[in-house]
Amino acid sequence: MNKKIRFIFTVLLLIGAPSVFAMSDAEIEKKFDAYEAKIKALEKKVNASPASVNKKMVKNVKKNKKRISKLKKLMDSEKERFQMNGFMTVAASKADAELGSAYHFNDRVNFRGDSKVGMQFDYKLSEDMDATIQLVARSRDEDVWTADAEWAYVGKRFTDWMKVRVGRLRIPFYLYSESLDVGYSYPWVRPPIDLYTTLVTSFDGMDVAFKFPTGPVNHRVQVWVAGWTNTDADALDDIDVYDTRGVNITSSWRAFTLRLATTSIALEGTQTTEFYSDINDAGLAGYAFATGGTATCLEPSPVLTVIAGESICSRWDLIIDIDDTITYNSLAFQYDNGTFFTIYEAALLDLKEESIFGNGRADVVTFGYRFQSWTPYIAGGVTESDPANLIPGSTETSRRSWLLGLQHILNDSTSIKFEWNHLYDFEGTDGFDEGALEPGETDLDDANIYTIAIDAVF
Amino acid sequence: MKKSMFIYALFLSLFIYSGFVAAEVKIVAHPSLKDASLTKEVAAKLFLGKVSNFPSGTKAIPIDQETGEEARDEFYQKVTNKTAAQLKSYWSRLIFTGQALPNKRVLDDDEVMELIIANPNLVGYVSGDMDTTGAKVLFSMP
Missing domain, CATH: 2.40.160.10 (Porin)
Incomplete structure (x- = not known):
């Protein structure tokens, strides 16, 4: 600290000190009352806002808790069957x-x-x-x-x-x-x-x-x-x-x-399988033999009836x-x-x-x-x-x-x-x-x- | 004068560039998970139902966000290169041939975080700018 600063500090102290001692008891008391009132007012304010803020927060917390528990249920749902x-x-x-x-x-x-x-x-x-x-x-x-x-x-x-x-x-x-x-x-x-x-x-x-x-x-x-x-x-x-x-x-x-x-x-x-082509008895027999199955005439031909002594079939199945x-x-x-x-x-x-x-x-x-x-x-x-x-x-x-x-x-x-x-x-x-x-x-x-x-x- | 202008421009460009480098999608899991990170390929396999465990062997349960959420579309486009319709087609084949069932679904980034922190097997994705404190970030992609 240099000399200049030290000098100013001392002067301030000398000025300030007497002012403290200059206040009477009544004045100090008044000052305390004022401060107390101020603190009370602040306290009120502080208590008032948390209440309204609290309400909102509490509601949110509740809502979130509900959601989390619902989701947890969904989750513990490996059991979501x-x-x-x-x-x-x-x-x-x-x-x-x-x-x-x-x-x-x-x-x-x-x-x-x-x-x-x-x-x-x-x-x-x-x-x-x-x-x-x-x-x-x-x-x-x-x-x-x-x-x-x-x-x-x-x-x-x-x-x-x-x-x-x-x-x-x-x-x-x-x-x-x-x-x-x-x-x-x-x-x-x-x-x-x-x-x-x-x-x-x-x-x-x-x-x-x-x-x-x-x-x-x-x-x-x-x-x-x-x-x-x-x-x-x-x-x-x-x-x-x-x-x-x-x-x-x-x-x-x-x-x-x-x-x-x-x-x-x-x-x-x-x-x-049903067929719609004309075939004679020999033909039917031929298919039956070739396939190992049975060939049956379902409907004789109405037009071509007999040719060379054989009947003609126009609808048959195999x-x-x-x-x-x-x-x-x-x-x-x-x-x-x-x-x-x-x-x-x-x-x-x-x-x-x-x-x-x-x-x-x-x-x-x-x-x-x-x-x-x-x-x-x-x-x-x-x-x-x-x-x-x-x-x-x-x-x-x-x-x-x-x-x-x-x-x-x-x-x-x-x-x-x-x-x-x-x-x-x-x-x-x-x-x-x-x-x-x-x-x-x-x-x-x-x-x-x-x-x-x-x-x-x- | 010119030198300092250049340096200034450099810093400015880096600053602007860093803005674009911010991750757009992050994969998060429980902090107790043994794996430190996931590759893009493994992440894609997990979320497409192709594997059911983390590389460390722990069982993995992937969770999706609801269809329509931006984080979901970003994630699938970036990590699996599939659009929402392609994803639906992919899953419909697996579901209807009895090979897999779709992932569990939750609402959004917030719900993903809430669940991840509570269950050590879950793995999910969130938007890049989501606060991931409490979870482990396994993968991020700009």
Whole structure:
């Protein structure tokens, strides 16, 4: 401290000191009262505001406590046992002609082919066991929408990498076979008919799924075996499908997915086919011998009655015994980087006896590009099959197709798709007609199917 | 004069740049978790239902925010490169073929934080500017 400051300090002290001693007791008391009043007033203020602030805070705290406890309940719900999810497709389609496939395409606009709704209920039985049932109602099944259980099983997860399911499951023929009814899960209006029209769709049995990585690649292997198989087609009414099993592996790395699958189905029973061509007794006997079955005349010809002493039959049927095994081997490759995607899928149908159909092969390739909420896509396919040994007049058949489509995302759970499917280059019977097993050629040179479909998941 | 102007400009640009570098999405978990961080690939796998454990072996329960929340859309776009519709399509395939069930859902950033702090198996995402005190940040991405 330098001299100047010390001097000022001393002067101030001398000035201030006397003023303290100059105050009388009464004045000091007055001053104290004033301060006391001030403190009281401040205290009041302090106590008043916390009360109003407190009220708000208390209310908020209460509200938050309630929310937390509700969420905790939701959380302690590993115990949230029940979940419900659904999907739905409403689609209108029109073809140029009557194409009697399982999709009911014909030359009038109809909603029957592709419209369907599904509900799935998942219930957690325990930490590692769950039960699932998925009911699907399709308008194409009957005139009335009937709900069928597509999936109904109990599953148990034994380890992180292995899970077993027992019950009704879908047959995993191809890449999208298991989610066949969920329009929102694939890019087209329906999975390409060149490939995805199979006679059987689900099985009652069990499957085991293994998940494991090899380096950066993730794999899922599924092995399954059926006790009984569920068929979609009337054509298999008198045929038992048994001994159904398969194995597949799906490997994925970044945007790439590769899937290899094999499915084996055994058929046993009788197949009855009606024919509308003219035939004589010798002809009937000939077919019966060749196929090992029985050929019976149902209606003698009204016009041609007797020629050279033989009667002519104009409507007849052939009943043959079926005992065959079909193996479906398929390969699927998919690349999807979020914007551009391509899918190539091929299947080989191999029949041991080639009785009611011959060996077959189908290939489909698809390309698509996502622009914001619009996704145009294009696909081309070819399907071929060999003649069937037991069906008289059966020839090689083949068919090509291409399709052009546009998908527009309406919101994050609904989309609308516009698709034009053009089928051409029909060789032999194209497999479309209800009477496809009849000998002869199809009338059509080509066919078009136009569809608008709205898919939703909820 | 010129030298100091340059330095000033440099600092100014760094300051502005740092504003844009602020993380836009963060993954948070309970502080007791053994893992120190997650890579983008592992994070994507956890939230897409492809793996159910953290790399350290602890069971992981991912929680999502409600559809429509900005943090949710940002997270999935940045970490998994999927839009909301693609995500829905992806999940619909898994749900309806019985392979997985969707993640638990909560309302927003605040609820994610409340639950993360209370449960050591949960993992969730919040917006970059959310206060994450009390939780461990496993991943952040601008």
